[in-house]
Amino acid sequence: MTAAWRAHKKGAYFANPCFTQIHPTCIPVSGDYQSKLTLMSESLRNDGRIWVPKNPNDTRPPNQIPEEERDYYLERMYPSFANLVPRDVASRAAKRMVDAGYGVGPLKNGVYLDFKTAIERLGRSVIEQRYGNLFDMYENIAGENPYEVPMRIYPAVHYTMGGLWVDYNLMSNLPGLFVLGEANFSDHGANRLGASALMQGLADGYFILPTTIAGDLAPQLNTPVPSTDSPAFREAEEGVREQINRLLSIKGSRSVDSFHRELGKLMWDYCGMARNAEGLKHARQRIAELREEFWKDVKVLGEGESLNQSLEKAGRVADFFELAELMCQDALHREESCGGHFREEYQTPDGEAQRDDEHFAYVAAWEYCGPGKDAKLHKEDLVFEYVHPTQRSYK
Amino acid sequence: MSTLNLTLKVWRQAGPNDPGRFEVYEANGINEDMSFLEMLDVVNERLIAENKEPIAFDHDCREGICGSCGMVINGVPHGPKKLTTTCQLHMRNFKDGDTIVVEPWRATAFPVIKDLVVDRSAFDKIIQAGGYITAPTGAARDANSILIPKQIADQAFDAAACIGCGACVAACPNGAAQLFTAAKIAHLNLLPQGQPERWSRTVAMVDTMEEYFGSCTNYAECEAVCPKGISIEFIAKMNRDYLKAKFKDRRAVVKVDMTEAAG
Ligand SMILES: Cc1cc2nc3c(=O)[nH]c(=O)nc-3n(C[C@H](O)[C@H](O)[C@H](O)COP(=O)(O)OP(=O)(O)OC[C@H]3O[C@@H](n4cnc5c(N)ncnc54)[C@H](O)[C@@H]3O)c2cc1C
Ligand code: SF4
Ligand code: FES
Numbered sequence: 001m002t003a004a005w006r007a008h009k010k011g012a013y014f015a016n017p018c019f020t021q022i023h024p025t026c027i028p029v030s031g032d033y034q035s036k037l038t039l040m041s042e043s044l045r046n047d048g049r050i051w052v053p054k055n056p057n058d059t060r061p062p063n064q065i066p067e068e069e070r071d072y073y074l075e076r077m078y079p080s081f082a083n084l085v086p087r088d089v090a091s092r093a094a095k096r097m098v099d100a101g102y103g104v105g106p107l108k109n110g111v112y113l114d115f116k117t118a119i120e121r122l123g124r125s126v127i128e129q130r131y132g133n134l135f136d137m138y139e140n141i142a143g144e145n146p147y148e149v150p151m152r153i154y155p156a157v158h159y160t161m162g163g164l165w166v167d168y169n170l171m172s173n174l175p176g177l178f179v180l181g182e183a184n185f186s187d188h189g190a191n192r193l194g195a196s197a198l199m200q201g202l203a204d205g206y207f208i209l210p211t212t213i214a215g216d217l218a219p220q221l222n223t224p225v226p227s228t229d230s231p232a233f234r235e236a237e238e239g240v241r242e243q244i245n246r247l248l249s250i251k252g253s254r255s256v257d258s259f260h261r262e263l264g265k266l267m268w269d270y271c272g273m274a275r276n277a278e279g280l281k282h283a284r285q286r287i288a289e290l291r292e293e294f295w296k297d298v299k300v301l302g303e304g305e306s307l308n309q310s311l312e313k314a315g316r317v318a319d320f321f322e323l324a325e326l327m328c329q330d331a332l333h334r335e336e337s338c339g340g341h342f343r344e345e346y347q348t349p350d351g352e353a354q355r356d357d358e359h360f361a362y363v364a365a366w367e368y369c370g371p372g373k374d375a376k377l378h379k380e381d382l383v384f385e386y387v388h389p390t391q392r393s394y395k
Numbered sequence: 396m397s398t399l400n401l402t403l404k405v406w407r408q409a410g411p412n413d414p415g416r417f418e419v420y421e422a423n424g425i426n427e428d429m430s431f432l433e434m435l436d437v438v439n440e441r442l443i444a445e446n447k448e449p450i451a452f453d454h455d456c457r458e459g460i461c462g463s464c465g466m467v468i469n470g471v472p473h474g475p476k477k478l479t480t481t482c483q484l485h486m487r488n489f490k491d492g493d494t495i496v497v498e499p500w501r502a503t504a505f506p507v508i509k510d511l512v513v514d515r516s517a518f519d520k521i522i523q524a525g526g527y528i529t530a531p532t533g534a535a536r537d538a539n540s541i542l543i544p545k546q547i548a549d550q551a552f553d554a555a556a557c558i559g560c561g562a563c564v565a566a567c568p569n570g571a572a573q574l575f576t577a578a579k580i581a582h583l584n585l586l587p588q589g590q591p592e593r594w595s596r597t598v599a600m601v602d603t604m605e606e607y608f609g610s611c612t613n614y615a616e617c618e619a620v621c622p623k624g625i626s627i628e629f630i631a632k633m634n635r636d637y638l639k640a641k642f643k644d645r646r647a648v649v650k651v652d653m654t655e656a657a658g
Contacts, residue, residue: 031426033433036457137458140483143428255443257436301448306410307509309451310443 004164004183005319012172013365013378015185017162017323018331019340021192022273024090026156027141028110032261037156038141040134045083045090047118047127048151050074052102052111062104062112062150073097081394088191088340088353089394091155095273096351098154110152119147157272159197160327161188161340165365165380169212170204173365178213180204185363190339244304247314252297256313259294263287263317263324271328276344280332284325288372291321326366326375333377336360348391357389399425399486402494403438405450408507415507417496427487431474432457432464434486451510459483459622462558465565466511467498472562472620480560480622500565504572504607515561517607518575524603525596526579528588541587554582556623563617563625569609574617576604577629584636594640601637 008014025045027038051072053065074093075082085093094111103109119127124147128135135146142152163185170178170186181201188196226233270283294317302308337346337353338360346354361382366375401422408415422438429437432454439449455463459480466481468474474484489495497511505513543551557578564572580597583589589596611630618627 030428033426033429033437035430035433035436038458137483140479140485143485143487255440257440299443301443301446307451307512310449 001323002316002319004179005323007164007172007174007177007179009322009368010174011368012174012177012179013165013367014326014375015162015165015363015365015380016190016330017160017327017366018271018334018364019161019188019190019338020272020327021158021161021188021340022088022091022155023158024087024094024155025113025153027138028105028152028154029107030142038137039156039158040138040151040153042087044113044131044134044151047122047130048083048113048115049117050083050090050094050111050113050153051150052097052104056101062114063116063148071102078394085394086191086193088342091273092342092351094153094155105152110154112150113153114150115146116150155273157268159192160323161185161190161192162327162330165363165378169215170208171212171216176216178209178216180209190341192340243315243318244311246295247298247300247311247318248302248304250296250298250300252299254293254297255299256310256317259290259298260313260317260320262290263320266290267324267327271324271331274342274344275331277332280328284328284332287321287324287328291325291372294318294321322371329375330364330366334360334364352391352393355389355391361389397427397491399427399489399491399493401425401434401489401492404494404496405510406498407450407510408499410509411506425486427485429486430457430482431468431484431486432482451508451512453512454482457482460558462560465500465560465562467496467500467565469496472500472565473560473622478622478624480558483622500561502561502564502567502570503609504570505561505564513561515559518559518561518572520607521572521576521600521603522579524599525592526583526600528583528592530588543586547585551582551585554578554585554625554629557582557621557625558623560622562620562622564608566616566620567609567611568614568616569612571611571617572604572608573611573630573633574621574625574627576600577627577633578625580633580636581629584632593636594643597633597636597640598644601633 004012004014023039023042025040025042027040029037049072051070053060054069054071058065058069072082074085074090077093078085078089083090097103097111098109101108102111104112115127115131127147138144138146138151144151159182163183164172164179166172166179166184166186170180170184172179172184181204182197184204187200187203266283266286270279298314300308300310300314302310304311331341331343334341335343335346336356336359337343338355339353342353346356348354361384363380363382365378365380367378369376399422403420403422404417405420406415407418420438420442422434425434425437432452435450435452442449452466453463455461457464459482462480464480464482465473468481468484473479473481474488476484476488499505499507499511500513500515502513504517505515508514555578557575559575561575563574564570580600583596584593613627615627618625
């Protein structure tokens with residue numbers, strides 16, 4: 001993130017930041033001390049069945065809830081794809097269940113992912129071979145044995161699918177700045193599919209860049225590399241030094257982590273799995289206020305001359321504020337629901353994403369315009385010559 | 396859910412040249428579902444509130460896959476739970492009232508940078524010496540055009556599970572890096588793609604290892620603490636490949652001499 005964001009602030013466009021990958025199979029939150037949520041591989045949905053009790057007040061342990069009192073809601077709502085509907089659909093369905101009071105677990109913040117049928121059908125050893133390491137990981141974290149008790153899962157935010165804008169040669173709008181892999185926006189469109197992120201890194205690095213960068217480098221053969229005395233280098237160095245000194249001299253009252261957590265909560269609440277205009281406007285305002293508070297009141301102890309992890313974190317969180325603001329701006333401007341961007345105002349009568357291709361079939365590439373200022377929108381139209389977008393249905 | 400009151404004795408060292416010392420912190424009200432690192436996060440937030448510098452420790456993925464974390468907990472690298480990295484060690488493995496001693500990896504090849512953070516770049520030197528294959532980029536072959544028997548693939552995978560954390564070195568009375576190096580060599584030497592550079596790789600990596608680390612005298616302490624269960628059988632494999640490589644090397648030299656004699 002740091003490198004991409006610095007490039008953005010120096011003029012590289014940042015594209016599609018509002019498309020957020022939500023991961024449906026995460027271990028639910030257990031306390032506010034948690035440093036991260038653990039994502040488990042989605043392959044679990046190949047054999048696990050997702051359900052909640054039909055009675056929201058059912059307090060029985062899952063194994064004592066009889067079949068007819070369980071709601072396998074994905075199988076019910078999406079009979080043809082059932083537990084294998086795409087991430088965003090599975091995630092929103094789980095959120096709807098939990099929001100409606102059907103959540104399970106001590107904090108009522110999850111749904112069951114049950115392997116009982118699969119174990120009966122395939123035998124425990126097959127399940128062990130397929131998912132043994134994931135089951136061990138779950139048991140270690142949740143303290144429950146998923147061979148015997150259904151897992152509890154809940155969606156969590158994984159990443160923004162956005163990144164620096166690039167052309168088909170992987171060059172950004174800044175001549176000579178190439179961006180590969182996760183740092184660019186190029187391959188995912190509005191929805192990141194399983195394994196596609198890793199694939200993108202490999203495809204960009206093995207196949208695309210080796211052929212495209214040569215054309216840019218060849219004419220520059222024998223051009224000397226600018227020295228560290230050059231004005232551009234000096235300016236960059238001075239900028240870094242200034243930021244470090246500024247962070248260290250604030251000597252405020254709140255730790256970096258406390259800001260990071262508050263920002264994360266704001267994004268989860270207002271720019272997460274489902275967004276609406278009112279919430280996004282509120283979030284933008286709150287983030288701007290929080291950013292200002294950060295620059296007045298953050299407490300970073302220690303010095304800048306040796307390893308200082310709070311200082312390092314402060315630099316990252318400073319970037320996160322700005323990225324968060326851009327995500328909200330993009331989410332607010334995209335008045336449609338599409339892939340990893342679900343606007344509550346734009347849905348079909350049965351709660352599915354409602355795209356608006358007429359007005360929004362474009363990449364939104366944002367140009368940085370200075371601290372606290374709105375970014376400027378550049379549109380790259382999406383032209384579909386062979387395969388045309390349609391309304392999807394997993395029913 | 397129950398909470399624990401703990402006493403921590405933590406190694407604090409401002410920098411490489413500071414002699415360092417233990418400091419004692421009371422860590423009260425620790426939730427047993429926290430990981431060890433989350434417990435340290437909580438302690439650090441409390442230290443910051445008291446205007447004391449937080450304890451520096453390495454971490455990244457916090458899910459046992461990157462190898463960044465690692466500290467010696469009550470004398471054992473990565474702590475009391477087998478096959479578990481520090482980040483995946485949960486506080487339910489400790490008892491209310493426990494005193495926990497936390498130290499950095501102690502090994503000559505891993506100098507302390509600050510508190511619990513050590514410099515593991517000696518591992519990078521070993522990897523740089525040969526822990527890769529020099530495949531030309533260009534048109535890719537079909538994924539299934541190189542068949543690998545399952546048994547071999549499984550073994551290579553077991554070796555590739557090494558996350559480079561350095562616990563093996565920290566546990567070794569000699570500060571040797573045999574387990575790490577053996578895993579990295581085996582992972583490539585077992586697979587068809589690793590064959591062209593097999594012998595030069597083995598020699599280069601072993602020689603580099605010996606430059607930085609102590610020598611192995613078969614204590615097997617490394618295997619006992621390895622969070623990824625890397626087996627010391629890989630060390631035997633590495634030694635065999637090293638001997639073979641040296642032998643091949645000599646033959647190559649002899650051959651050159653013969654040609655010269657003939658010419
Ligand atoms: C927990 C987790 C689970 C995931 N699961 C999946 C999955 O199941 N399937 C899937 O397809 N994808 C998954 N992903 C995503 C996928 O792993 C990443 O998209 C992919 O690895 C990105 O590769 P990359 O080469 O683009 O970037 P990275 O691997 O992030 O490489 C960037 C490199 O740049 C270096 N760097 C940064 N700044 C500088 C600088 N200033 N100077 C020099 N070097 C610098 C970094 O050290 C790093 O080595 C997962 C990611 C995470 C974190
Ligand atoms: S062999 Fe085990 S202990 Fe050693 S570096 Fe690899 S994973 Fe860590
Ligand atoms: S932090 Fe990555 S293995 Fe522990």
